[in-house]
């Protein structure tokens with residue numbers, strides 16, 4: 223099967239590369255990873271040419287415009303990458319009967335709900351990035367709904383607080399904790415840190431049985447590990463894990479001050495509550511007999527963060 227992955231160099235793209243190196247998905251698949259230099263998603267013709275040439279049966283879009291604050295200044299570019307490009311991919315997939323896996327965000331919600339958001343909760347993004355990801359979700363659903371020829375299948379995975387090989391909150395905290403003793407971290411925004419490796423594993427299992435596509439229910443799935451936390455508690459856990467690992471830091475748990483988000487203004491507003499319910503994905507994985515096969519589906523977020531911090535110090 224021909225598999226095309228956009229976003230080769232991002233956190234999720236790199237995790238997908240590792241996932242596809244496993245023997246589970248190697249045999250019988252012809253996998254192409256593309257980065258910006260091979261296909262700039264700001265140019266729809268580049269995407270179309272690639273799709274028409276390679277003819278993938280499975281498309282995974284791990285690329286996105288993810289500069290949340292910068293997006294406030296360049297909304298056209300954010301919408302082109304986060305909505306225009308996925309639309310081109312979806313039109314192709316729906317037309318040729320291919321499968322599209324795409325990723326969205328907790329930022330499509332305004333964060334005002336008490337408790338975890340479900341896939342059917344009303345979305346109401348606060349900033350340009352969230353609005354552009356919302357537009358991407360709509361464009362994909364519409365392309366599959368209006369397809370007149372062979373209709374493929376799609377999954378949009380809404381995830382949150384992603385960390386992997388790349389710039390992310392945990393790495394920033396660990397760097398700052400080495401440079402200074404005092405840190406101030408927001409303690410009234412809640413969500414779930416998601417390992418890119420965990421996410422890559424989940425979506426590959428959902429979509430593929432070695433070199434066969436699985437038939438899953440098309441739609442939106444919330445995809446985050448078990449549990450929830452605040453940015454402050456996440457920072458404390460990362461610092462503690464680094465200290466337990468023998469790393470030399472200037473900061474300690476006692477010097478990480480909790481602050482309200484109102485004391486840390488940013489260009490783009492963020493949802494105060496980013497908790498995502500994963501019940502729909504759990505049900506779909508159970509229906510496909512995958513829950514017991516997925517190595518890390520039930521590993522809670524905090525165990526994954528501790529492993530990640532240890533892994534960082536060895537690389």
Ligand SMILES: NC(=O)c1ccc[n+]([C@@H]2O[C@H](COP(=O)([O-])OP(=O)(O)OC[C@H]3O[C@@H](n4cnc5c(N)ncnc54)[C@H](OP(=O)(O)O)[C@@H]3O)[C@@H](O)[C@H]2O)c1
Pocket residue numbers: 229230231232233234235257258261262263264283284285286287288303325326327328355380381382383384385388389418
């Ligand atoms: N990071 C998070 O905390 C978070 C939270 C919720 C949801 N998500 C979603 O999860 C998915 C994966 O995120 P991530 O953390 O892996 O993102 P990331 O590390 O920022 O990677 C995004 C990738 O997209 C590529 N890209 C951006 N503009 C492009 C363009 N014009 N043409 C081609 N490629 C382009 C970037 O290329 P370059 O390497 O060349 O810049 C980068 O490799 C995205 O859909 C994101 O919206 C992320």
